[in-house]
Amino acid sequence: MGDRSINPAKIWRLIPPIEASGEIQMSIDLWLLDQHILGHIPPTLRFYTWSEPTISLGYHQRHYPEHWRSLVWQDSPVDLVKRPTGGRGVLHQGDLTYALIGSGFVGKRVEVYQQICQFLIDGWRSIEIELGYGTAGTGYIHNPNCFGTATSADLVCANGYKLIGSAQLIKSGAILQHGSMRLNPNLELFKQVFNETTTLPPSEISQLTDRTIIDALINSARKHFQIKFEVEPLSDREWLKIKTQINPS
Helix, strand or coil, X not given: CCCCCCCCCCEEEEEEEEEECHHHHHHHHHHHHHHHHCCCCCCEEEEEEECCCEEEECCCCCCCCHHHHHCEECCEECEEEECCCCCCEEEECCEEEEEEEEECCCCCHHHHHHHHHHHHHXXXXXXXXXXXXXXXXXXXXXXXXXXXXXXXXXXXXXXXXXXXXXXXXXXXXXXXXXXXXXXXXCHHHHHHHHCCCCCCCCHHHHCCCHHHHHHHHHHHHHHHHCXXXXXXXXXXXXXXXXXXXXXXX
């Protein structure tokens, strides 16, 4: 069970899965964080997918391969977006992303990562996938590919496959942590983006549906944080504000 000191709020918002462009998804996450800071929404959990292959850059990532600006996949450009969180480049294709927005977390950054990541570990264990933390040293930061190394904030399978890469933004005492769960990567596209090879996840992962994974993680979060969820989609008013944030004019 989760530690009651993790978050005093007992009712969290659960937003049903959304498929949209990277620009919209990042705007939603940042807008939810700002609304939580203002006290307008409770802690929130959501899962989402990307409507087209997209590379998301860490907020402070200044250096990345020049060819990322002009990548084309299946006759369509690969989008390039900036995350509000740190870290390195992530290729979003064949993945499922989670985002948790909350406050009341205590401890050093890695400790907070682990407080939050425990619900991921427990949820994946409930569908018979064991995960542990990565062990990469400080040199990882020079690799533009987030999934090229696994740090103590990342979760890997028993065979070393990095399944989940996460990133954080802490602002005014509140936190946004989101992460990519790499379920069905396209090996050819991955090599085109990073000029290196990768491996497929264990077959028992690629056979899982998004719904199975999401249900397991929702149940795990409920137990770990000792909370109840209220399902509440984004309202028309909220969508309008988010889109206005993207295009102020």
